[in-house]
Amino acid sequence: MKDIAIVAYQQSDSVSDAGAVNEVELIMPVLARTFEQAGLNSAQDVDFVCSGSCDYLQGAAFAFVSGVDALGAVPPIKESHVEMDAAWALYESILKIRMGHADSALIYGFGKSSPGELPVVLSQQLDPYYLAPLWVDSISLAALQARMMLDKGLITERDMAEVVSRSRRNAMNNPHAQLSGDISVDDVLAEETYLSPLRKADCSPISDGASAIIIATVEQARAWGLPYAVISGIDHCIETHNLGMRDLTDSVSTRMAANRAGMNTGKVDVAELYAPFSHQEIILARALGLDDSTQVNPSGGVLAGNLMMASGLSRVGEVFNRIVKGEAQRGIAHATSGPCLQHNLVTVLEKGENA
Amino acid sequence: MSDEQDVITGINAPVYLKYNFTAGAAPSRFLTQLKKGVLMGQRCPKCSAVYVPARGSCALCGVATEEDVQLSDKATVESFTIVSIPIPGNPIEPPFVVANLVLDGSNISLIHLLSECENSEVRIGQRVQGVWKPESEWDYSMNNIRYFKPIDEPDVPAEKIGKLPVTGWEG
Numbered sequence A: 001m002k003d004i005a006i007v008a009y010q011q012s013d014s015v016s017d018a019g020a021v022n023e024v025e026l027i028m029p030v031l032a033r034t035f036e037q038a039g040l041n042s043a044q045d046v047d048f049v050c051s052g053s054c055d056y057l058q059g060a061a062f063a064f065v066s067g068v069d070a071l072g073a074v075p076p077i078k079e080s081h082v083e084m085d086a087a088w089a090l091y092e093s094i095l096k097i098r099m100g101h102a103d104s105a106l107i108y109g110f111g112k113s114s115p116g117e118l119p120v121v122l123s124q125q126l127d128p129y130y131l132a133p134l135w136v137d138s139i140s141l142a143a144l145q146a147r148m149m150l151d152k153g154l155i156t157e158r159d160m161a162e163v164v165s166r167s168r169r170n171a172m173n174n175p176h177a178q179l180s181g182d183i184s185v186d187d188v189l190a191e192e193t194y195l196s197p198l199r200k201a202d203c204s205p206i207s208d209g210a211s212a213i214i215i216a217t218v219e220q221a222r223a224w225g226l227p228y229a230v231i232s233g234i235d236h237c238i239e240t241h242n243l244g245m246r247d248l249t250d251s252v253s254t255r256m257a258a259n260r261a262g263m264n265t266g267k268v269d270v271a272e273l274y275a276p277f278s279h280q281e282i283i284l285a286r287a288l289g290l291d292d293s294t295q296v297n298p299s300g301g302v303l304a305g306n307l308m309m310a311s312g313l314s315r316v317g318e319v320f321n322r323i324v325k326g327e328a329q330r331g332i333a334h335a336t337s338g339p340c341l342q343h344n345l346v347t348v349l350e351k352g353e354n355a
Numbered sequence B: 001m002s003d004e005q006d007v008i009t010g011i012n013a014p015v016y017l018k019y020n021f022t023a024g025a026a027p028s029r030f031l032t033q034l035k036k037g038v039l040m041g042q043r044c045p046k047c048s049a050v051y052v053p054a055r056g057s058c059a060l061c062g063v064a065t066e067e068d069v070q071l072s073d074k075a076t077v078e079s080f081t082i083v084s085i086p087i088p089g090n091p092i093e094p095p096f097v098v099a100n101l102v103l104d105g106s107n108i109s110l111i112h113l114l115s116e117c118e119n120s121e122v123r124i125g126q127r128v129q130g131v132w133k134p135e136s137e138w139d140y141s142m143n144n145i146r147y148f149k150p151i152d153e154p155d156v157p158a159e160k161i162g163k164l165p166v167t168g169w170e171g
Ligand SMILES: [Zn+2]
Pocket: B044, B045, B046, B047, B048, B049, B058, B059, B060, B061, B062
């Protein structure tokens, strides 16, 4: 089986409102920078393209099809799309390469959440018979989860505030971050609750933006002469849509995916976790058994900016950046989808042999 | 053994979602001019194709269409269909004609209505021109043009459709 490497990663700034731009205008600058980083001209120079997006976010039907206008898809290209975070588009692309149908792929994700009411929009991904008609929004569900954690004594509000404070401080080194600053734990705790027990700072912000990655077989990456990080494992697992049947204080599916992706066969220097709410970072870190030897969310994570349908892919990109900069030898990137961490994907990245 | 139960074949679960929709930067440039009665295309810096209405990129090249190009309201029929059934919201009584039209100066067709014509005489290559609403009714809408109607110019041969300059068709 051919080893697969990441050779390029770019993300737009995470902004609360990208204004008048449409999906093409959101994607195109990011793709241009990604091609430039890889020394390629356009999507014609890769074997496969896969994107992740959700038309419900901006309320524009078939926006994902319009997004293809950013690619230069003439003559025709091999292209696919997932109505999910683009981390799953990465997964599809890896399968494509492993099946021998491609040696390289462009993966991009984009989300314009500002036009709609995101927590309400996300309620429509719930079970359509019993939950979606109740319009239970994503923040309320996360609040139920946090309440359960607090009530069982698994976390304190201070633990949650520590996650926020660390995110804000780490994000000061992330040029694309939306929220950053030297915010102390006490500063966070001084804030009023929003949907109790959550404060606004415990919730990732509403963000617009896009990100993109180029992957290739290690042979191809070497032929291009690009620094790279090897994807040594990737897997995803999902839990039932029935929230009442899940242990919301744990993330069994994350642990399973990490084990299947081979996370535990070596040291984890860095972990980028897609935790849209502060308490979920704690759930994930515990589910994965991470300790102080792993740096968690050095980018600030998604509390610093949450590009729906792109943030999972960006987690992979952030770990890639740290490996190629020599700041880490090995790391994991986590992506999530669905309410209360329902569906989780874990990617393991390692420094290439001659990288 | 038990009481017979109704077969449940469906439930009502209406979805209402509110959005502040934005057309996009490039479409906004087009719509702003359209409100002034101007059909403005956008040219690709790489392949020179002129799009109308532009969505922000050249779909062929994947680059932004930054240059605005003023177009004519004269066009050539690239394809058409005769609609024989009523379409909700369409003010025109069937049968009516829906056509792919290429505006002079642009290379990509747009879809609009044809009227004031003999439907049986509509043909590919036919020359047409926009019939505008009164200026007081202009909005950010393609409805500023009620429809296109045939004009007395010779037909454009198939290989020249989509390649006419903004100055029009000399025949
Ligand atoms: Zn072009």
